């Protein structure tokens with residue numbers, strides 16, 4: 001039996017003595033788009049930090065293709081094929097769009113590199129138009145595109161998107177949603193943290209709802225839609 005691409009098994013994570021994640025478990029299979037939905041402070045970013053080794057879980061396991069990766073330094077987790085798009089859109093402001101992409105290029109762990117600047121420009125025409133513009137002069141939505149595109153240039157097996165719709169105008173959120181849908185069609189495996197329920201339901205195949213550092217619900221979008229009590233209690237909608 002093939003193991004899931006990502007398997008998080010009952011992790012507990014702390015910041016110093018603050019206990020933040022309590023037995024969080026989740027799986028993502030190849031080709032899936034899965035959402036991790038929760039309000040501010042629920043533990044979404046901490047879950048991502050635990051996966052990529054920025055904050056090591058104190059217990060539990062994180063497996064990539066069945067191989068344990070917990071305890072590895074972040075650059076080694078990245079080398080295994082986990083690409084992380086942070087909330088804060090940390091691009092190089094003085095480098096051009098093209099330079100931002102070029103410095104991020106890395107062949108995939110299996111040597112099959114799908115993403116190059118040409119492929120990125122096909123999927124993100126807006127970035128192609130602005131290829132010579134300094135990253136810092138892009139709009140918020142364009143910077144979000146560039147952060148996602150830059151991570152793709154590392155040819156990850158798994159893309160972790162931390163709140164891709166956050167702080168963007170509704171029209172831009174729609175454009176980013178369209179891009180994520182396109183990536184899904186290209187076969188990119190995605191785990192996406194979000195507070196935006198309609199955005200998550202429109203894009204992901206299934207969802208985990210987190211609150212207070214715990215997975216409070218997991219199921220398909222239809223199963224989540226059928227649980228207004230879960231939506232009301234943990235997402236406050």
Ligand SMILES: Nc1ncnc2c1ncn2[C@@H]1O[C@H](COP(=O)(O)OP(=O)(O)OP(=O)(O)O)[C@@H](O)[C@H]1O
Pocket residue numbers: 015018020038039040041042043044045046047087195
């Ligand atoms: N470096 C830190 N030190 C101590 N506590 C932290 C630290 N980072 C986050 N926390 C706390 O951990 C909890 C979970 O935070 P986390 O950033 O994972 O939430 P989140 O779901 O990503 O929220 P948001 O939607 O606001 O990004 C919060 O209570 C937060 O205050």
Ligand SMILES: [Mg+2]
Pocket residue numbers: 044045046087162
């Ligand atoms: Mg967060």
